[in-house]
Amino acid sequence: MMKFLVCLIFMIPLSFVKKSFWLSQYIYFILVFLFTLSFSFNYMYMYLSYFMGVDLLSYMMILLSFWICSLMILASGGVYIKNYFSNLFIFMVLVLLIFLFMTFSSMNLFVFYLFFEMSLIPTLFLIVGWGYQPERLQAGVYLLFYTLFASLPMMMAIFYYYNVNYSLDYFFFFNMVDSLLFYVCMNAVFFIKMPMYFVHLWLPKAHVEAPVSGSMILAGVLLKLGGYGLMRLMSVSMVVGVQINYVFVVISLVGGVLVSLICLRQVDIKSLIAYSSVAHMGLVLGGIMTMNYWGLCGALAMMVAHGLCSSGLFCLANITYERLSSRSLYLNKGLMNLMPSMSLWWFLLSSSNMAAPPSLNLLGEIILINSLVAWGVICMVCLMIISFFSAAYSLYLYSYSQHGKLHSGLYSFSSGYVREFLLLVLHWLPLNVLVLKGDYFSVWV
Numbered sequence: 001m002m003k004f005l006v007c008l009i010f011m012i013p014l015s016f017v018k019k020s021f022w023l024s025q026y027i028y029f030i031l032v033f034l035f036t037l038s039f040s041f042n043y044m045y046m047y048l049s050y051f052m053g054v055d056l057l058s059y060m061m062i063l064l065s066f067w068i069c070s071l072m073i074l075a076s077g078g079v080y081i082k083n084y085f086s087n088l089f090i091f092m093v094l095v096l097l098i099f100l101f102m103t104f105s106s107m108n109l110f111v112f113y114l115f116f117e118m119s120l121i122p123t124l125f126l127i128v129g130w131g132y133q134p135e136r137l138q139a140g141v142y143l144l145f146y147t148l149f150a151s152l153p154m155m156m157a158i159f160y161y162y163n164v165n166y167s168l169d170y171f172f173f174f175n176m177v178d179s180l181l182f183y184v185c186m187n188a189v190f191f192i193k194m195p196m197y198f199v200h201l202w203l204p205k206a207h208v209e210a211p212v213s214g215s216m217i218l219a220g221v222l223l224k225l226g227g228y229g230l231m232r233l234m235s236v237s238m239v240v241g242v243q244i245n246y247v248f249v250v251i252s253l254v255g256g257v258l259v260s261l262i263c264l265r266q267v268d269i270k271s272l273i274a275y276s277s278v279a280h281m282g283l284v285l286g287g288i289m290t291m292n293y294w295g296l297c298g299a300l301a302m303m304v305a306h307g308l309c310s311s312g313l314f315c316l317a318n319i320t321y322e323r324l325s326s327r328s329l330y331l332n333k334g335l336m337n338l339m340p341s342m343s344l345w346w347f348l349l350s351s352s353n354m355a356a357p358p359s360l361n362l363l364g365e366i367i368l369i370n371s372l373v374a375w376g377v378i379c380m381v382c383l384m385i386i387s388f389f390s391a392a393y394s395l396y397l398y399s400y401s402q403h404g405k406l407h408s409g410l411y412s413f414s415s416g417y418v419r420e421f422l423l424l425v426l427h428w429l430p431l432n433v434l435v436l437k438g439d440y441f442s443v444w445v
Contacts, residue, residue, distance in 0.1 A: 007031055012091060031066060047302030051169075053107045056440070057300060058104045061221070063227055064307050065100040067430070068220035069093055072213040075315050075425045079211075079324060089130065093213065096122035104228065109158055109168040116189075116225060117151055117366075119313070122146060123214065123222060125134075130211040139209035142202040150192050151184035159185075161236065164188055170232065175220035176239050183240040186233055194285055200278045206420060207274035212318035217269065219277055219310035220265020224303045227281070231290050231296060238291070245289040249375070252289070260389035264396060267315045269327045272397055273310060276353060279386060280306045280361075287368040290375040297368030301441040305352075305360035305431060312349045312427030316342070317419050320401070323413055329397075333404035342416050343402050345424045349375050352407035352431055353388070354394035360435045367441075 008031070027160035054062065072093055078087045094121060103115040120143070126138045160182060162168055165175045177183075192199045203223075207215050234241060259279045266272035284302050319342065320325050320335060336343040352359035365387070372379040434440070 004031060005098070008094060010100065012090060012094055034095050038319075040432060051103075051111055052105045054105055057228065057231060060300060060304055060440075061104045062225055064224070064304055065097060067222050067426075068216055068307065069097045069100075070309055071311065071315075071423060071426055072216050072299065074419060074426070075318065076130075076211070076213045077215060077417070077419055079213075085129070088320060089126075089213075089333070091268045092122045092129070092171070096126075096217065097278045103225065104150065106253040107170050109170070109233075112229075113151075113154065113158055116229070117147075119222065119225070122148055123217065124215070126404045127206060130213065131209045132211065133209055135205075136209040139202075139205045144359060146192050146195075146199065146202040147189065150189035154189045157185040159180055173236055176235070176236055178239045179237075180240055180244065181238040183244070183386060185219075186237060188231040190226040190233075191248070191285075193229070193302060194225070194281045195278060196285055197251055197278065197282060200255075200259070203278060204271050204274040207277075207314070208268060208270050212314060215274075215314040215318075216311040218235060219273075219314060220307040223277065223281055224307060227284050227299055227303050230285075231299065234288065241289075241291060245291065246376075248289045249286045249379070250370070252282040252285040253372070253379060253386070256286075256386045257382055257389070260386055260393060263393035264389065267329050268313065269332060269397065269401065271327075272329075272393065273313045273317060276390070276393060277306065277310050279390065280310075283365065283368050283386065284381070287371050290371050292371055292375065294367055294374065295371035297442045298364050298371055301438070302362060302364030303433065305364050308427050308431040309349060309352045309359070309361055310364060312424060312431070313343075313353060314347055315423055316349060319416065324407070324410065329400045331407045332401045334402070334406040336402040337406060338410075339414050339415055341421075345421075345428070346398055346402055349424070349430055350394045350398040352428070353397075354391040358432050358435050360431050363435050363438050363441075396442055 016152065062237040073090065079089050080340070099115050099119040099122065103112060106112045106115060124140050127136055127143065131139070158168065161177065164177060165172065172174055192202075195203050203218075206218060210218065241249060256279045259275050259282065263272050263275045265278055266275060280302065284306075285297045287302070289295075317327060320332050328330065335346075352361055355361040355365045367385050369387075372383060
């Protein structure tokens with residue numbers, strides 16, 4: 001474990017060397033390969049130390065962090081071409097990756113809390129520093145204060161639990177706390193991070209104003225921090241959870257239906273993809289809150305699938321934005337005539353977003369539907385509507401952007417670069433290959 005952390009720290013001086021953009025990415029991919037290889041020797045736990053260690057849940061999240069961070073650099077060619085503080089950009093990505101690595105590999109609740117909050121800072125810098133519109137400052141404040149609003153109660157809950165349990169190590173989480181206030185204080189920050197419906201308004205704002213790298217890390221990894229935290233800490237407040245989790249299942253499923261309807265009337269491509277993230281993470285939250293084996297396995301599968309699929313869609317939105325300087329569906333029309341090969345990738349990722357086979361989204365959705373229907377048959381109504389509308393807004397996104405009459409003000413246009421096609425392949429391939437190894441998602445519980 002430590003050797004990967006040391007490698008990441010030693011890459012920080014490299015980020016300030018000129019022309020280090022692609023070199024950094026090459027080293028990222030080597031680290032991903034080594035991390036994958038090292039885990040294969042020991043399937044359940046890897047390199048347990050005093051406060052760092054990995055089980056399958058952490059391993060999948062760390063691997064996703066490595067993967068998305070390396071693709072962030074590949075997607076941000078504009079930063080390098082314009083020399084727009086490119087070295088500082090790589091430094092921010094590296095620092096964010098170190099914080100995420102420490103968050104997912106920590107085995108102590110306070111260390112987890114510390115790095116969980118610290119991951120906000122580089123994300124804020126990415127949005128405010130490399131965002132597009134002046135409103136990015138407002139989006140950054142939304143992101144910061146929504147999370148910080150619930151972080152102080154969580155810290156109080158951690159101190160209280162230490163007083164009860166005399167340890168904050170995950171291995172010693174035996175004492176359950178029968179207190180509704182403790183349950184709310186401990187989990188509120190994760191509900192906001194996922195985000196749960198009612199506390200989701202920061203997400204579309206942050207996505208619309210963020211650069212492509214900010215949207216990728218937000219959709220790919222940072223939303224998963226909420227699910228990861230809930231999975232880790234649900235055992236501590238299971239007594240209360242059994243009594244009141246139905247409230248959050250109802251909010252997540254009804255919220256998923258309402259957000260799906262909101263998606264159908266979006267005219268901003270990034271806003272549509274951001275709202276679809278809320279609908280998908282609502283399913284994940286519902287699965288976790290059922291507290292059964294299928295729910296946890298399905299939540300893990302869906303989190304990995306959503307991280308790859310949503311990140312890929314944001315890349316596609318950015319590719320068209322760089323050419324048309326607009327994300328409006330009124331102007332992004334008839335793109336099939338201009339970039340026919342990119343239209344294939346729009347289709348592949350849109351179909352994955354609506355959980356078409358053979359994507360990992362389908363596996364995750366089937367397991368989550370199984371979990372929720374076993375928990376309560378009435379859930380089937382909301383699940384049917386969510387599944388139908390996820391297909392509806394994915395087709396709406398694809399058909400409105402690829403078909404129709406070309407925008408008359410479009411005078412010049414460039415086709416896709418090899419870098420962009422490589423970026424999309426590296427999103428789509430793992431998303432559709434991982435489904436062949438579905439048993440991976442069932443051994444960590």
